[in-house]
Amino acid sequence: MNAWMMWAVIAGLVVILELFTGTFYLLMISIGLAAGAITAVFTMSTSSQMIIAALVGSLATLALHNSKYGWKGNKSVAHDPNVNMDIGQTLQVQDWQDQGNGKYIARAMYRGAMWDVELQHSTGYPGIYVIDEVQGSRLIVKPS
Numbered sequence: 661m662n663a664w665m666m667w668a669v670i671a672g673l674v675v676i677l678e679l680f681t682g683t684f685y686l687l688m689i690s691i692g693l694a695a696g697a698i699t700a701v702f703t704m705s706t707s708s709q710m711i712i713a714a715l716v717g718s719l720a721t722l723a724l725h726n727s728k729y730g731w732k733g734n735k736s737v738a739h740d741p742n743v744n745m746d747i748g749q750t751l752q753v754q755d756w757q758d759q760g761n762g763k764y765i766a767r768a769m770y771r772g773a774m775w776d777v778e779l780q781h782s783t784g785y786p787g788i789y790v791i792d793e794v795q796g797s798r799l800i801v802k803p804s
Contacts, residue, residue, distance in 0.1 A: 739792070747793070747794065751777070754786050775799050776799070
């Protein structure tokens with residue numbers, strides 16, 4: 661079996677393995693393996709085939725990682741409206757209590773229950789507020 665065929669078979673196996681994982685990272689490695697196969701077609705040395713395969717695979721993986729489809733790490737779900745349906749909803753606050761240090765707290769009815777509500781970076785006046793964050797049983801709101 662020729663060297664380029666071996667590279668192509670390994671690239672195909674990695675693509676099949678990628679189908680079981682559901683990520684695109686193994687697909688980027690298989691692109692590097694395909695680059696090794698192309699290098700082998702031009703009858704370059706084995707070491708240059710490996711170097712080109714490693715470089716292309718690494719660059720493709722880094723490009724994927726930095727794209728919007730790459731791994732994002734653990735982000736706080738307290739601000740994510742895709743995880744918490746309360747983010748972006750509005751509620752009516754009747755009375756704020758000044759805690760000093762720029763924080764205002766209140767109790768407000770939201771979805772049929774009383775919630776602790778906290779307002780930061782603003783002066784508390786009765787009115788309608790938008791939920792910006794949920795911390796346990798406390799709603800962090802901002803003026804609407």
